[in-house]
Amino acid sequence: MNTDLPRDDAGAAQGTAAAAPHGVDARARDTAPPHGGTTTNWRLRHDQDGVAWLTLDCAGGAVNTLSAPVLAELASMLDALDARPPRGLVIRSAKPAGFAAGADIDEFAALNGAQEARALIARGWDLFARLAAVRYPTLALIHGHCLGGGLELALACRYRLVADEPDTALSLPEVMLGIFPGWGGMSRLPALVGAPAALDMMLTGRRVDARRAAALGLADARVPTRLLDAAARHTVLSGKPRRRARGLPALLNRSPLKALAARQARKRIADKDPQGHYPAPAAIVDLWEHHDGNALRAPALLETILASDTARNLVRVFRLQERLKAHGKQEGAAPVTHVHVVGAGTMGGDIAAWCALRGLKVTLQDQDMARIAPALGRAGKFYADKLKDRRAARAAFDRLVPDPRGDGVAHADLVIEAIVEQLDAKRTLYRQIEPRLKPGALLATNTSSLSLRDLGAELAQPERLVGIHFFNPVARMPLVEVVRGPADDGGAQARACAFVGAIGKLPLPVRDAPGFLVNAVLAPYLLEAMRCVDEGLAPETIDAAMTAFGMPMGPIELADTVGLDIALAAGRELAGGAEPPRCLMQRVERGELGRKSGRGFYAWRDGKADKGKAGDAPPGLAQRLTDPLVARARQQLAAGVVSDADLADAGVIFGTGYAPYTGGPLHGERARGARTTE
Numbered sequence: 001m002n003t004d005l006p007r008d009d010a011g012a013a014q015g016t017a018a019a020a021p022h023g024v025d026a027r028a029r030d031t032a033p034p035h036g037g038t039t040t041n042w043r044l045r046h047d048q049d050g051v052a053w054l055t056l057d058c059a060g061g062a063v064n065t066l067s068a069p070v071l072a073e074l075a076s077m078l079d080a081l082d083a084r085p086p087r088g089l090v091i092r093s094a095k096p097a098g099f100a101a102g103a104d105i106d107e108f109a110a111l112n113g114a115q116e117a118r119a120l121i122a123r124g125w126d127l128f129a130r131l132a133a134v135r136y137p138t139l140a141l142i143h144g145h146c147l148g149g150g151l152e153l154a155l156a157c158r159y160r161l162v163a164d165e166p167d168t169a170l171s172l173p174e175v176m177l178g179i180f181p182g183w184g185g186m187s188r189l190p191a192l193v194g195a196p197a198a199l200d201m202m203l204t205g206r207r208v209d210a211r212r213a214a215a216l217g218l219a220d221a222r223v224p225t226r227l228l229d230a231a232a233r234h235t236v237l238s239g240k241p242r243r244r245a246r247g248l249p250a251l252l253n254r255s256p257l258k259a260l261a262a263r264q265a266r267k268r269i270a271d272k273d274p275q276g277h278y279p280a281p282a283a284i285v286d287l288w289e290h291h292d293g294n295a296l297r298a299p300a301l302l303e304t305i306l307a308s309d310t311a312r313n314l315v316r317v318f319r320l321q322e323r324l325k326a327h328g329k330q331e332g333a334a335p336v337t338h339v340h341v342v343g344a345g346t347m348g349g350d351i352a353a354w355c356a357l358r359g360l361k362v363t364l365q366d367q368d369m370a371r372i373a374p375a376l377g378r379a380g381k382f383y384a385d386k387l388k389d390r391r392a393a394r395a396a397f398d399r400l401v402p403d404p405r406g407d408g409v410a411h412a413d414l415v416i417e418a419i420v421e422q423l424d425a426k427r428t429l430y431r432q433i434e435p436r437l438k439p440g441a442l443l444a445t446n447t448s449s450l451s452l453r454d455l456g457a458e459l460a461q462p463e464r465l466v467g468i469h470f471f472n473p474v475a476r477m478p479l480v481e482v483v484r485g486p487a488d489d490g491g492a493q494a495r496a497c498a499f500v501g502a503i504g505k506l507p508l509p510v511r512d513a514p515g516f517l518v519n520a521v522l523a524p525y526l527l528e529a530m531r532c533v534d535e536g537l538a539p540e541t542i543d544a545a546m547t548a549f550g551m552p553m554g555p556i557e558l559a560d561t562v563g564l565d566i567a568l569a570a571g572r573e574l575a576g577g578a579e580p581p582r583c584l585m586q587r588v589e590r591g592e593l594g595r596k597s598g599r600g601f602y603a604w605r606d607g608k609a610d611k612g613k614a615g616d617a618p619p620g621l622a623q624r625l626t627d628p629l630v631a632r633a634r635q636q637l638a639a640g641v642v643s644d645a646d647l648a649d650a651g652v653i654f655g656t657g658y659a660p661y662t663g664g665p666l667h668g669e670r671a672r673g674a675r676t677t678e
């Protein structure tokens with residue numbers, strides 16, 4: 001039995017209690033009657049008002065996951081509550097990170113056969129159905145992340161309150177792993193918020209913040225953190241009926257409009273994924289439409305989805321992402337709090353804006369104030385769009401300091417150089433700034449194509465030089481290549497990886513080699529696509545074939561976006577001496593440089609390519625275009641640019657958006673090979 005007993009936090013209700021994080025007030029614990037209980041992962045306490053507080057605190061981790069033991073213990077807690085029903089039950093988390101991150105992905109990955117798959121679904125479905133049916137009122141008190149199975153647990157409660165904090169995030173991300181929310185979410189979410197909002201969340205995995213959760217009715221209210229406990233007690237004892245969707249969103253849950261909503265959802269799915277690489281979204285619509293979200297009623301579909309290659313590969317991609325994130329968590333790396341960026345152009349301006357968004361102090365240098373001003377203008381708009389909160393946007397903007405004289409160099413922990421791609425210009429700059437760097441400060445270059453050996457040749461301390469290669473557009477691209485310089489013993493690269501992790505990007509450690517990993521694999525792919533144009537295929541046909549294959553953007557549109565002059569220069573360097581495609585040379589000669597000049601392979605209007613209708617692609621086109629990419633990924637791996645095949649796949653997926661359902665280019669190739677030899 002646990003002796004750390006519960007409390008009545010009326011003080012918190014008045015806003016006077018010194019509330020610990022997430023409203024868990026530690027002061028009043030010893031006033032309650034002596035009954036409660038603990039298991040390895042849960043703590044149950046009863047307070048003087050007869051409210052039971054059930055706290056999830058999974059052993060041995062920073063986040064709560066709903067593994068089989070955690071669910072079994074929840075069942076035993078419900079047994080205890082059945083024996084002595086409380087006036088109300090509040091379920092909450094003791095983890096600062098959030099409520100619960102969802103089911104245990106390792107259990108899912110280890111599933112062996114249809115029976116185990118069904119058992120895994122039934123385990124959560126039955127337990128949450130039991131929770132939803134208890135006689136006393138229940139409430140989920142949510143802070144931080146509340147994802148997947150965690151949200152399904154919260155949905156099984158009568159009420160939900162969310163902390164009114166920026167990190168509150170509710171979602172059903174199962175679809176991103178190629179599966180479906182199997183523990184009641186597909187039934188309870190539409191009933192609560194209506195079909196359109198529920199289908200959107202279930203089919204995209206999109207996160208909903210505190211404000212939106214309250215607006216949708218997903219949460220009964222959003223509450224300041226210090227008042228969470230008091231609000232929970234008040235709400236759970238309020239006797240208010242459970243919320244339900246009303247009006248048209250509710251009608252769309254029922255016949256005959258349900259069929260219409262399902263048809264529209266299926267059409268959107270087919271438009272996005274015409275070749276059906278991702279079977280889970282259509283399965284979710286089927287399960288919602290025909291089985292009230294209960295996958296146990298459709299065993300064949302359940303088994304097909306859980307055993308699909310797509311689900312397996314998407315779990316693999318999730319794990320690759322976790323691996324990259326781990327590179328960004330270097331124990332003991334001295335933190336970077338002040339970044340100085342030199343070069344306020346396309347990249348430098350956006351890198352500076354991103355770092356300030358993520359809470360760092362940033363000084364931004366260019367040759368004069370007039371060249372910094374456009375970057376500040378972009379940053380202001382970016383913060384307004386992204387943060388949707390004037391005060392937060394202002395605070396981010398205040399962290400971004402224009403610095404035409406470069407005073408920040410002497411104070412920064414990290415200087416990122418993002419000036420023009422010319423060796424001499426960069427070396428001249430280094431000569432000026434190196435003597436002014438703080439002891440221990442890192443000097444990073446955002447170069448795409450210059451060698452760190454050449455760049456660092458004149459440095460007094462070449463070991464402090466590292467490549468931090470962001471991709472364009474900085475705000476949207478998750479990957480950053482972190483290039484080890486020739487004089488670095490690994491310390492600078494590790495610290496740079498920690499910095500990249502701290503600003504919420506995925507660091508990929510790479511060796512100094514032309515094109516590193518990502519540009520090296522893209523070059524032969526783009527080249528092959530342009531050869532197809534030389535052979536007479538329409539750009540639209542090529543791009544449509546590749547988006548149907550699963551790329552986020554076709555290669556010709558990508559070339560137009562990057563800039564055809566840059567594509568030509570990169571191609572010359574990275575294509576191993578191959579003759580540039582005629583279509584590319586002609587356009588560059590005519591000054592048609594793609595999106596930035598308003599015309600390239602396409603005409604560009606308002607940032608969008610004006611495309612004609614795509615024709616039928618010749619059979620095998622996608623394979624023809626991806627083969628050179630895969631071959632180059634293999635070469636870069638063999639040359640030690642990345643340390644193993646999984647990192648090569650991770651880099652290509654997160655750096656180019658390479659069709660995730662394949663599990664990555666090298667994995668996809670291995671899987672294809674295995675299938676053909678079977």
Ligand code: NAD
Pocket residue numbers: 342343344345346347348365366367371417418419420421425429446447448449469470471472562
């Ligand atoms: P850009 O031409 O948009 O900006 C370069 C900026 O550097 C200009 O504002 C210029 O005034 C400034 N500058 C030049 N010399 C300077 C100096 N001595 N001191 C201070 N400022 C100086 O270039 P960009 O596209 O942002 O590229 C910058 C770097 O990032 C290059 O190394 C490029 O290879 C790399 N990169 C570019 C992209 C891309 O898509 N544009 C992607 C990844 C990496």
